[in-house]
Amino acid sequence: MATEQISATDHAAVRRRAEGSATLQGPSTSSPTAPSVTSLLDETTARLRSMHKNQVHREPWPEPSTFDRSAYPEGLRRSAAVQWAGRARNEHGSVHQFSQLLHTFTRARVPGQILGALSRLITDEVRHAELCAATALAVHPEGEGSKAFRFPLPGVPWQPPPAPGPDGDAQAIYRWAADVIITACCIGETLSRPLLAAVETVATDPFIEGVAAQILRDEHLHATFGWEALSWLVPRLDDDSRAWVQGQLPRRFAGFERSTARGVRIEHVAEQAITIDPGDPASPNLGTLSKPQYAVIYFATFESEILPKLQDLGFDVGWAWGARLPLLEG
Ligand SMILES: [Fe+2]
Numbered sequence: 363m364a365t366e367q368i369s370a371t372d373h374a375a376v377r378r379r380a381e382g383s384a385t386l387q388g389p390s391t392s393s394p395t396a397p398s399v400t401s402l403l404d405e406t407t408a409r410l411r412s413m414h415k416n417q418v419h420r421e422p423w424p425e426p427s428t429f430d431r432s433a434y435p436e437g438l439r440r441s442a443a444v445q446w447a448g449r450a451r452n453e454h455g456s457v458h459q460f461s462q463l464l465h466t467f468t469r470a471r472v473p474g475q476i477l478g479a480l481s482r483l484i485t486d487e488v489r490h491a492e493l494c495a496a497t498a499l500a501v502h503p504e505g506e507g508s509k510a511f512r513f514p515l516p517g518v519p520w521q522p523p524p525a526p527g528p529d530g531d532a533q534a535i536y537r538w539a540a541d542v543i544i545t546a547c548c549i550g551e552t553l554s555r556p557l558l559a560a561v562e563t564v565a566t567d568p569f570i571e572g573v574a575a576q577i578l579r580d581e582h583l584h585a586t587f588g589w590e591a592l593s594w595l596v597p598r599l600d601d602d603s604r605a606w607v608q609g610q611l612p613r614r615f616a617g618f619e620r621s622t623a624r625g626v627r628i629e630h631v632a633e634q635a636i637t638i639d640p641g642d643p644a645s646p647n648l649g650t651l652s653k654p655q656y657a658v659i660y661f662a663t664f665e666s667e668i669l670p671k672l673q674d675l676g677f678d679v680g681w682a683w684g685a686r687l688p689l690l691e692g
């Protein structure tokens with residue numbers, strides 16, 4: 363029977379088990395007007411599946427079918443699916459952003475070492491998007507098709523990439539790329555590491571811990587790519603470009619503070635002893651963090667790592683940190 367040919371580690375098979383379907387092929391429950399983030403798990407062809415698996419999956423690959431839904435109340439699973447579906451959208455957003463950066467770097471004719479390292483990041487983000495979507499589906503298959511699983515068009519928080527100058531000069535691309543790398547890698551990826559480590563710490567389910575651990579294996583490399591690529595770019599920026607990149611910092615800081623600290627102010631975090639403690643099976647956690655936990659990780663990572671490293675590269679972070687405040691009020 364066709365379904366017996368499907369590996370136990372195939373996420374599409376997990377979808378079919380969750381849906382109680384025995385068909386080999388078939389679209390997700392998403393429709394053209396309401397795409398679902400679980401469409402990332404849809405079947406294509408047997409050969410593409412094999413190529414994808416060889417390139418993207420790696421051991422130990424967390425197996426969604428090992429997750430025991432009956433052990434947890436529906437409300438807890440639904441809340442967890444909201445966060446995991448959101449992570450799937452973010453990881454897919456990284457594929458979108460990094461592939462735009464890669465495409466633009468080819469127009470600047472940067473060294474192959476940069477193209478190769480960045481290509482690795484893109485593959486990793488595909489892995490993460492797939493894992494997070496599979497986790498959302500495993501913990502709350504009843505929610506597929508709901509708002510929690512929405513899959514809107516991905517976007518970027520920066521302007522479209524410029525073309526090289528008339529004589530092929532790459533300066534405009536360098537300055538654009540420096541801002542993108544600061545945003546997506548030096549800030550975004552540096553924050554990903556402690557956030558994923560916290561998810562792994564608070565989770566009380568072995569499958570969820572396995573997913574967080576698998577993603578965490580890659581994220582340290584992604585932050586390193588950002589800092590190394592920025593250190594390659596900064597000496598290539600002329601004075602105007604350097605000033606322009608510096609001028610972008612307040613809005614980048616404010617953007618992340620809004621999305622990650624989620625309205626929790628630094629004064630609030632400083633006053634409270636918010637900790638990330640190992641989860642207690644008596645009060646199960648399927649990989650969810652509270653708003654204060656997101657905020658404490660955000661501010662601690664900014665203070666201990668992101669601001670000092672930007673300063674070492676010559677940016678005036680004291681000015682930028684102060685200049686973010688009016689943007690937060692707006
Ligand atoms: Fe990722």
Ligand SMILES: [Fe+2]
Pocket residue numbers: 456487551554580581584
């Ligand atoms: Fe990443």
